[in-house]
Amino acid sequence: MKWLQIHITVDQAQVEMTESLLLSLGAVSVTLDDAEDQALLEPLPGETPLWNKVIVTGIYQQDETAPMNADALISFLETQLATGTPICHDILEDQVWERAWMDYYEPIQITDHFWIVPEWLEPPDPKAVNLKLDPGLAFGTGNHASTFLCLQWLGKTDLKGKTVIDYGCGSGILGVAALLLGAKKVYATDIDPQAVLATQQNAVLNNVSEGLFVDLPEVFNQQFTTQRADVLVANILAGPLMALAPEFSRLTQPHAEFALAGVIEEQLEDVCNAYTPLFEVIEIQKRDECWCRISGKRLA
Incomplete structure (x- = not known):
């Protein structure tokens, strides 16, 4: 037809x-x-x-x-x-529409030894860290500049044995990546129940579900009470990021590393101003002209 x-x-x-x-x-x-x-x-x-x-x-x-x-x-x-x-x-x-949708996605190289690979494809470098992903479950495939910037930051951050928070986890791509890159435990949360499901399924797909806790914010807040994370990553939007600065400070240890994305260049100053009383901003990275990643450390 x-x-x-x-x-x-x-x-x-x-x-x-x-x-x-x-x-x-x-x-x-x-x-x-x-x-x-x-x-x-x-x-x-x-x-x-x-x-x-x-x-x-x-x-x-x-x-x-x-x-x-x-x-x-x-x-x-x-x-x-x-x-x-x-x-x-x-x-x-x-045409076979499911096949056409799948053909849209290709492996994405994040660093020299870190790739995002759609689950139906063979990894270009089998010896690399290869995160298998079902892109159809929720937002967050690595294609968007904000997601790529966060993945790139995770790929160059020492995560071995560390506790990581993925706040606003979407498909779970950042939390799953952290576990594959050596994190001991990832606590992930999102306001969308579909995102929670997608994160669980992508963790199972990558054989890292034992190291993952993921749930809606109210359950996350009950679970994460006395712990303090070594690393926090949040790829959401500028408004929520600014509002969450005190909460992110409470959730992290002194000198914990953080990365924020979902910010455009025009919002950069406002977001940085919201964080500088509590965090040291060390690096700002841009991709695709306007999207930015802010990273640094929590103040002691």
């Missing part, structure tokens, strides 16, 4: 109307994409941000015996939309 895709580029204000129009004409799904490579940064609570220019794509099933006439559909859309609205179409061939 083939699928007709209609792509319409509109201003943000026209997205809802365009989406409704495509659905009313029989689209089986509608997707929204960025038309101008515009970054969407941290939203305020309750916001669902969209790009200024959006490509709205409607997908229509093409019956082999009576395929939809793309030219006629586009002509009708032109009568309903503002004059000059860019519209184009293409035909999407049927």
